[in-house]
Amino acid sequence: MASFPEAEVRIFKGVCMRCNARNPLKATLCRKCGKTNTIRRKNKKRAAA
Numbered sequence: 001m002a003s004f005p006e007a008e009v010r011i012f013k014g015v016c017m018r019c020n021a022r023n024p025l026k027a028t029l030c031r032k033c034g035k036t037n038t039i040r041r042k043n044k045k046r047a048a049a
Contacts, residue, residue: 014039 014023016039021032023039030038 013042015042 014025014027015021016023016030016033016035018035018038019030019033021030022042023031025039025041027039029036
């Protein structure tokens with residue numbers, strides 16, 4: 001997981017597959033385009049070692 005709380009908040013978001021807006025994970029509607037069932041978890045990028 002992330003090493004500080006601000007990063008945790010950014011990692012655990014949902015992204016609308018239609019307009020790419022960031023939304024809360026528990027959202028059922030996109031806050032930008034209003035579509036339902038298009039929210040997916042944001043991909044976690046791992047730092048290269």
